[in-house]
Every structure is written in C-alpha cells, then in structure tokens.
Amino acid sequence: MKGPTPAVRRTSVKKKTNSFLRFQADQFLRLSGRDKNSWRKPKGIDNRARRRYKGNICLVKVGYGSNAKTRHVLPNGFLKFVVQNLKDLEMLLVQNRKYAAEIAHNVSAKTRTAIVKRAKELNIKLLNGRAKVAEEQAE
Numbered sequence: 001m002k003g004p005t006p007a008v009r010r011t012s013v014k015k016k017t018n019s020f021l022r023f024q025a026d027q028f029l030r031l032s033g034r035d036k037n038s039w040r041k042p043k044g045i046d047n048r049a050r051r052r053y054k055g056n057i058c059l060v061k062v063g064y065g066s067n068a069k070t071r072h073v074l075p076n077g078f079l080k081f082v083v084q085n086l087k088d089l090e091m092l093l094v095q096n097r098k099y100a101a102e103i104a105h106n107v108s109a110k111t112r113t114a115i116v117k118r119a120k121e122l123n124i125k126l127l128n129g130r131a132k133v134a135e136e137q138a139e
Helices: 033-037 086-090 109-122
Strands: 079-083 099-103
Touching: 079 086, 086 109, 099 109
Parallel strands: 079 099
Antiparallel strands: none
C-alpha cells in the first residue's frame, strides 16, 4: 500500500523568489555574506531606496505575499506538522490528507521508532521517517 496523497494539489506561485537585500550591504564588509540578507528598512530622509527611486533595491511590501491557500505548502502538497510524541501523531488521524508529520529533532531513538511504526498503521505521511535511526545490519 502506498502512502497517503494530498487531498488538494495546488500549484504554488511565488511572486518574488529571490530574497530582499539590505540597502548598501554590498559596500560594507561587516554586512557581506550572511548579513546581506538581514533586512532592515531604510530610514534616512534622503535615502534613494526608501523613496523608491527607479533602479534601487525592492522594498518589502504586502503585495509580494504568497497566495494564502498555498502558503507554507510543501512541494509534495502537504502542510508540515511537527510531532514530538505519539499523542501528537494521533491528532493527525483525521487530517492525514492535509498534513504530513515531521519528527522533531530532539526526539529519542526509542520514541522515534515508535512514531514511525504508529504512523504506518495510521497511514500518515512522515517526512523524515528514516532520520537518526541506525539500521541493524544482518551479519
């Protein structure tokens, strides 16, 4: 038996795929690299970017938002739900065609194997079912 498929499969359209760059971040060494994408709104009174002159960086605005129906939807069509124990997994019993479970990073190996086993019984899609579990090798 194959795993569950999403109930509704919509194509996600992103209005802006590249990230918003911080104004003049390329001019300062302390802002290069990781901090280039640390967005700050330009505040100066004569700032070209704040006044939205042609040829400057794009400012964050509400019009770039994604469609609410496809926001946070994974490429496989499911929404992510983080599971920490078996009780959390039971919550997805009815919603197994809308949400996919992801086992939290701090779950022990013993609980992790129990969650994987129970998810298979309940027909719930697991995103990281094989993570952090050492497979036994037959010798």
